[in-house]
Amino acid sequence: MQESLQVAIVQSNLVWENPIENRLNFVDKINSISEKTVDLIVLPEMFTSGFTMNAEIVAETMEGETVSLLKELAVKKQIAITGSLVIKEDNKYYNRLVFVKPDGTIQSYNKRHGFSLAGEDKVFTSGTKKLIVSYKGWSICPLICYDLRFPVWARNTNDYDVVLYVANWPKPRISAWDALLKSRAIENMSYAIGVNRVGLDAKNYEYPGHSAIYNVLGEQITSIEPNKEQIEIVTLSKTHIEKHRRHLGFLNDKDTFSLEV
Numbered sequence: 001m002q003e004s005l006q007v008a009i010v011q012s013n014l015v016w017e018n019p020i021e022n023r024l025n026f027v028d029k030i031n032s033i034s035e036k037t038v039d040l041i042v043l044p045e046m047f048t049s050g051f052t053m054n055a056e057i058v059a060e061t062m063e064g065e066t067v068s069l070l071k072e073l074a075v076k077k078q079i080a081i082t083g084s085l086v087i088k089e090d091n092k093y094y095n096r097l098v099f100v101k102p103d104g105t106i107q108s109y110n111k112r113h114g115f116s117l118a119g120e121d122k123v124f125t126s127g128t129k130k131l132i133v134s135y136k137g138w139s140i141c142p143l144i145c146y147d148l149r150f151p152v153w154a155r156n157t158n159d160y161d162v163v164l165y166v167a168n169w170p171k172p173r174i175s176a177w178d179a180l181l182k183s184r185a186i187e188n189m190s191y192a193i194g195v196n197r198v199g200l201d202a203k204n205y206e207y208p209g210h211s212a213i214y215n216v217l218g219e220q221i222t223s224i225e226p227n228k229e230q231i232e233i234v235t236l237s238k239t240h241i242e243k244h245r246r247h248l249g250f251l252n253d254k255d256t257f258s259l260e261v
Helices: 019-031 065-077 145-149 171-188 238-248
Strands: 004-011 040-042 080-089 092-100 106-110 133-135 138-144 162-167 191-196 198-200 206-208 212-214 230-237
Touching (some): 004 019, 019 065, 065 092, 080 162, 092 138, 106 138, 138 145, 145 162, 145 171, 162 171, 171 191, 171 206, 171 212
Antiparallel strands (some): 004 230, 080 092, 092 106, 133 138, 191 212, 198 206
């Protein structure tokens, strides 16, 4: 078990529906991060395209260029990399998060809650299973954007250490992003990581970033600036989690429930 986990959150603009340009952008950003100081790199939601409903234009396969590139980078730098992109599989489209480990193995999570306001639920097939990634002795629960509004789906029944959200969350509702991300940390007594994009998309929606990491007490431990492309590296501590869970014991009193999917 590794006591600390060094996480790099990558707050970036995205080029609309242009996987080639976005891949080049993130290769540069990933290569700027030293493998000596980082264990995990977190990219935004749909980092190859922006939040588009034109799935057929940008969709790739799990053997496609982006996943292959992430695997190559992860192995070369010995760093885990995660983020979501549009994947086509069995004639269905998924908003799929991939978690690529330094040994080249890949785990994936399909976004559970399609953003109905934008018609995402009509284009993309919803996921039915949570993913708990075991990495360097840490348990990580990766989720995607709109999932943040549904605390039951994220409830810490698996003793995870980190809940992680990748997002394209727009400016008009950014106060909800701030409040909900902090709440997920407090109620689950885990670190909560949120990585949101910046910039304008082709529909003139503005994304202000507000990428952040909160500790188990809901204290923000990042200082990344809004509306700016930026990478911030933060150290997470196992001792911090265990100390406060042992002392406060809030998870011992959680409700039991069954979830229909």
